[in-house]
Amino acid sequence: MADTFDVVVIGAGPVGENVADRAVQGGLTVAIVESELVGGECSYWACMPTKALLRDAAALRAAHRLPGARAAVTGGPDPAAVLARRDAFASHWHDEGQVAWLTGAGISLYRGTGRIVATRTVEVTGADGEPVVLEARHAVVVATGTSAFRPPIPGLADTDPWSSREAASARTVPERLAVIGGGVVGAEMATAFAALGSHVTVVARDGLLPSVEPFASDLVVRSLTEQGVTLHLSAQPSRVERDEDGAVRLHLTDGSRLEADRVLVATGRTPNTRTIGLENVGLGAGDWLDVDESLRVLGADGTPIGDGWLYAAGDVNHRALLTHQGKYQARALGDAIAARAEGTAVDGSPWGRHAVTADDRAVPQVIFTDPEIATVGHTAATAAAAGLRFRAVEYDLGAVAGASLHADGYAGRAGMIVDEDRKTIAGFTVVGPDVGELLHAATIAITGEVPVDRLWHAVPAYPTISEVWLRLLETYGRQA
Structure with missing residues (x-):
């Protein structure tokens, strides 16, 4: 006999967790299936542990760029201490805390490999080899993420x-x-x-x-x-x-x-879809999952599978392979499934504001190298490929007063892409020490389609590195 829920989510990484949480908050019952650790790649092998590996060295570099602090620093990072702190951020590869959160949120966890065997039906095979059948009244969501791709290099x-x-x-x-x-x-x-x-x-x-x-x-x-x-x-x-x-x-x-x-x-990455039963819904095992703006999985004919019961969120749909974008998709999708289950029309449709729109226009990313790179929206190359009539403007970040205070010999650069037809920012890139925290202002400007003329009235505080916005606008104005 099958266990029945409103929604069944395959994959309990941050994307699956957020889909499940939003659906539960919308009044639905949810089962989530996980074959590894609850919390997924980001918690144990990606975002959190890798940034912990990088942080100590970044702090040391920052100290070395200031003469007073430099005098107090001797030696390099302690690898053992760095690895120990990394272990703590990865919860020592135990998921008890994440499981407790699921329980507290009212989400039912099934450990094992989930496989779609029929419409709205998922079979879960656990460590004991005994299958459990889950049936979904409304939706099945694939949030299985990706794995590292290994190229076929001889040897x-x-x-x-x-x-x-x-x-x-x-x-x-x-x-x-x-x-x-x-x-x-x-x-x-x-x-x-x-x-x-x-x-x-x-x-x-x-x-x-x-x-x-x-x-x-x-x-x-x-x-x-x-x-x-x-x-x-x-x-x-x-x-x-x-x-x-x-x-x-x-x-x-x-x-x-x-x-x-x-x-x-x-x-690169490859989708974790080889063993989830895609062949039972007319798709190829191991494929990326094409989706529409509401994240319904599309069949070979470009229309939603069945009556639209199958969804895919996060890396597996290949829209934007970043944890924060997957969680953004998850929040919209959980709300949308709940609204559809209630028959609630939003903005004249079952989707309305729940459609995913940011994944192709304003995807922010910070690359934690030395120096950091923060980018959102178009680069000059992608703007040209998209056929935009644009102007690219750059400015020496080290010439901004806040940057010179931040570190001696500060080296960095910022650039923005201006859509000349709409007079809005279409892209922003900045490189330099500790620039990641500058990014959200650019993300808001692009997502909100703030006209360049209005940005002149967003006055940056002095002396901060954010003053680069004023310098970019001045440069843009001088080029006009």
Whole structure:
């Protein structure tokens, strides 16, 4: 006999938790299915532990940039203490606290692998091998996230490479670390392990952080080089092998070779959809899930599966692979499912304000390298690809009074993309020490479509780094 709930959520990471919580707050009953730790990738192997790995070194760098503080600092970071603090932020890889939260929120937890076997029906197989059938009155939500993608490089699998998970939960710091991939994970982990004492080499076929503005990635390249990181930015491994002494040798397409004690593969993500029963709803196992603006999963014909009972939120739908964006989707989706279950029309439809609209116009991201990069909305390259008539404006962040007070020799830069037809900000990028906290102002300006003329009346406090907004507007005005 099946256990019946209004909603069944597959995946108890931050996205699944938020969908479930909002649906419960909307008066629905919810079951959530999890095969690993409740709390998901972000809590144990991504956002929280990786930023904990990076924070100590960032604090030391900040102290070294001020002469009075520098005089009080001796030595580098203590790797053991850094790893211990990281362990605390990962809850020592135990999920009792997250499970207690689910219970307190009124969400029923089923541990095991969830598989869609029929319309609104999920079969859960736990550790004992006995299946439990869950039926959903209204909706099934897939929130299973992604896993690290391992490229088919000859010999790589035989060298026991790290993925982002092993890097985030490392028990020791390797003497030599080779990082394959120049995206966010590769750049952040190169920053972290170089600060902890590893000799780091990055192999990045498409360059370092190729999706951000070049002025931002160039500063990170310069910083990593100054920290002793070796960069191969137009090469990739052609084969990998392990020597008799245990060292890993990478043969690169530029003809060079390098040795490492550990290899971290950071070459992208793949959806966790191979075992969830997609074939039973006409989709391919292992596929990304295409969704509409209300996050209903679409079939091959581009229309919602069945009567729209199947949804996908977070990384698995490939809209924006960031925890905060997945949680944004989850909040909207939980509310929408509750509204639809009640038959409540919002703004003339069952969806209205619950539709997800920010995932293609105002996606904020902070990259915790040295220096930090904060970006939201378009870059010049994506604005051009989108056919916008725009103007790109840049300003030297180090010339802002607040930045020069923040650190001696402050090096940074800010840029904004102005939609010339609408006269609104369409993109913002800033690079420099501790710039992450500047980002939300830009996110609000873009999401709120604040006209440039109105931004002149948003006066930044002096002397803060936020004064860069005034300098960007002045530069924009002088170019007009």
